[in-house]
Amino acid sequence: MHLQNKIICVIGLGYVGLPLAVEFGKIFKTIGLDIDQQRINELNNQFDRTLEVDAAGLKSADKLRFTSDPDDIRQASIFIITVPTPVDQFNNPDLTPVRKATETVARNLKAGDLVIYESTVYPGVTEDYCVPILEKISGLTFNQDFFCGYSPERINPGDKHHTLTKIRKVTSGSTPEIAEEVDELYSSIIAAGTFKASSIKVAESAKVIENAQRDINIAFVNELAKIFNLLKIDTSEVLEAAGTKWNFLPFKPGLVGGHCIGVDPFYLAQKAKEVGYHPEIILAGRRLNDSMGPYVATQFIKLLIQSERKIKGQDVLVLGITFKENCPDIRNSRVIDIIRELESYEMNVHVYDPWADKKEVEHEYGITLIDHLEEIEKYQGIIAAVGHDQLLDLPIPSGENGPIVYDVKGIFPREKMYARL
Numbered sequence: 300m301h302l303q304n305k306i307i308c309v310i311g312l313g314y315v316g317l318p319l320a321v322e323f324g325k326i327f328k329t330i331g332l333d334i335d336q337q338r339i340n341e342l343n344n345q346f347d348r349t350l351e352v353d354a355a356g357l358k359s360a361d362k363l364r365f366t367s368d369p370d371d372i373r374q375a376s377i378f379i380i381t382v383p384t385p386v387d388q389f390n391n392p393d394l395t396p397v398r399k400a401t402e403t404v405a406r407n408l409k410a411g412d413l414v415i416y417e418s419t420v421y422p423g424v425t426e427d428y429c430v431p432i433l434e435k436i437s438g439l440t441f442n443q444d445f446f447c448g449y450s451p452e453r454i455n456p457g458d459k460h461h462t463l464t465k466i467r468k469v470t471s472g473s474t475p476e477i478a479e480e481v482d483e484l485y486s487s488i489i490a491a492g493t494f495k496a497s498s499i500k501v502a503e504s505a506k507v508i509e510n511a512q513r514d515i516n517i518a519f520v521n522e523l524a525k526i527f528n529l530l531k532i533d534t535s536e537v538l539e540a541a542g543t544k545w546n547f548l549p550f551k552p553g554l555v556g557g558h559c560i561g562v563d564p565f566y567l568a569q570k571a572k573e574v575g576y577h578p579e580i581i582l583a584g585r586r587l588n589d590s591m592g593p594y595v596a597t598q599f600i601k602l603l604i605q606s607e608r609k610i611k612g613q614d615v616l617v618l619g620i621t622f623k624e625n626c627p628d629i630r631n632s633r634v635i636d637i638i639r640e641l642e643s644y645e646m647n648v649h650v651y652d653p654w655a656d657k658k659e660v661e662h663e664y665g666i667t668l669i670d671h672l673e674e675i676e677k678y679q680g681i682i683a684a685v686g687h688d689q690l691l692d693l694p695i696p697s698g699e700n701g702p703i704v705y706d707v708k709g710i711f712p713r714e715k716m717y718a719r720l
Contacts, residue, residue, distance in 0.1 A: 308332060308375035310400050312342065312365070314349050314558075314628065315417060315452040316381035318463045321352050322488040324363025330372050331365045332403075339367045348656065350627055351456070369403045377484070378404045381417045381452065383558060385631075390565045390585075392421065394428065401429045405436035408445055415448040415481060419563050421507060421570035422500045425449050426473070441473070448472040448481035449499040451506030456557070457626030467491045471502035510563040511581055516550045517560070518584035521591055524552035524720050528598070535709055535719065552720045553707060554595075554684065555588040556622035556633035592636020595720065599637075599682055599705045600644060602717050606703055608679050611645045616678040616702070618693075619685020620652045620660055620668070624708070627654045634684045635664055649678070653689045678702045686710045 305327060309320040312333040320331040333339055341347070342365045345354035372378070382396040397418055404414055414433060416425050430441045439445050453466045468489045472478030482495045496502040524534040534552060541547050555561050564581050571578045603610060622632040641648050649669050652660070657668050675681070676696045683690065686708035695704060695711065704711065706719040 303327070305377050306330065306375045307377045307379065308372045309379045309381060310372075310403065311380065311382035311396075311418075312338060313381070313383065314351055314456050315454045316379075317342070317347060317349065318351050318454065319379065319381060319417070319452075320363055321356055321360040322463060324360030326487060327362060329360070329363045330375055331363060332367070332369065332372055333365070334367060336367045339365045348627070349456070351454075369407065372403075373407045375407070376409070376411065377413045377415065378407075379415045379417060380404065383630075384418045384420055384562070384566065385558070386562050386565050392566045392569050394420070394424065397424070397429065398432065401432045402436060405433045408433060408437040408439055410439065410444045412445045413448060413477065413480070414445065415450055415484075417450055417452040419451065419506050419510070419559065419566065420503055421566040422503045423570065425499050425503060446473050446477040447499065448477060449502045450481060450485055451502060451509075453509075456628045457623060464488060464490045468493045469496055469502050469505055470494070471496040471499045473499060507563050507567045510560045511567055511584075513550075514555060514560050514564050514588060515580060515584040516548060517553070517555050518587040520550045521552045521555075521587055525594065533719075551709070552591075554591050554622075554633040554636075556631045557628065558622075558630045561588070561622075561631050561633065589633070589636075591720075592633045593640045595682065595684075595705065595707055596637045596640030598718065599641070599680060599703070602703045602705065603680055606717075608703065612647065613679040614647045614649060614677060615641060615680045615682070616672075616675070617641075617648060617650045618652070618681065618683045618690050619687060620650050620655050620664070620666070621685055621687075624686040625654065625688055627656060629655055629660060629663055635666075637682060637684060638664075638666065652685065652687070654687055676701065680705070683707055683710055 307323050307327050308330040309316045310332045312320060312331050320329055323329045345357045380400045382400045384397060385393050387393045425447055430447060434441055448471055450468055450470045455461050468485045470482040470485050470493050472481045478495055482493050486493050496505065527534045527537060542549055564585055568578045568581050600610065617638055620632055620634050621627060621629050638648050650666055651669050651672055655668060660666050660668055680703040683706045691710055696702060703717050709719050
């Protein structure tokens with residue numbers, strides 16, 4: 300494949316698409332397409348609201364240009380789709396973004412073009428769901444006029460160590476020749492190397508089980524936390540002791556949200572049900588992890604009652620609303636479960652997060668973040684829900700009259716808290 304003669308189009312410029320477009324844009328003519336015009340304006344001004352790419356990184360991609368106009372991508376011959384794959388209110392896979400992106404590509408598809416998907420899906424989505432859309436709208440024939448590939452994203456939002464080029468990339472193609480071309484394409488930017496899967500369905504399956512595995516392992520330690528709490532044993536101390544064994548896996552209890560671990564297992568579960576198998580362990584892990592927000596809130600309420608504090612109408616502080624530490628991403632944050640449970644007791648919940656975008660939180664959850672932490676001592680209780688670095692050295696009042704502190708993430712010294720997960 301003569302890559303230097305190809306124009307690449309990356310569709311969806313979020314946490315996954317933007318770093319990918321930037322890396323390709325350092326070498327090849329690249330078009331970054333996103334339907335959010337404000338996002339395009341920000342990127343043209345060298346600002347990435349996800350904080351995954353800094354201004355210098357954006358400037359270094361001198362062959363990359365951004366657009367929100369689908370008509371601008373007609374000249375591309377390699378289309379890479381990196382749009383979100385969420386679930387609906389019933390936890391069923393919602394392929395609407397993938398479908399719309401596929402329709403956009405189909406209207407611009409030409410003979411000889413290549414369409415690569417990076418979005419997390421269940422096995423079969425690329426060939427059984429997307430290809431018929433491409434064929435119908437374009438009038439072209441799959442594996443004759445155009446071809447497909449699948450290379451699952453492995454972006455870890457907020458992680459400045461495991462960045463795109465430093466994570467080995469799984470690749471695949473709809474024919475052996477195309478698989479080789481897709482692998483060559485990604486090899487041009489991935490310093491950590493690539494792994495060429497035997498088929499698109501194998502690559503799709505590999506992605507979806509990566510996060511399902513993490514989900515199940517975290518569910519196990521979350522269940523341990525509930526058990527050890529009843530036994531009045533510190534879970535962190537147990538995990539530290541067990542971790543001295545060479546093959547003990549270092550998972551910690553906590554809230555499991557975000558756009559990957561808290562969502563992807565439902566995609567695999569859906570496909571399993573379609574073929575007649577009810578996935579017990581996968582769904583059990585999801586149920587347990589989704590129960591952790593209300594569990595934390597209930598344990599916190601118990602501590603307040605035991606300390607003879609009032610509940611109704613009292614001010615409490617929740618530290619953090621993003622789905623993980625040192626990251627502005629609020630998608631599918633399970634901190635909201637803690638907040639809603641506390642509100643059900645008619646408590647006044649104040650939320651502080653130095654990383655989250657105030658307008659985005661207001662739009663997504665109807666919560667107005669407080670701007671500054673003043674008079675911490677006025678709060679009856681504090682829940683440290685997210686372990687942002689900026690929160691580690693907060694001057695938490697101690698003593699009998701100080702707030703009750705529940706530390707979900709284990710970020711505070713033991714003497715500053717009443718309990719931790």
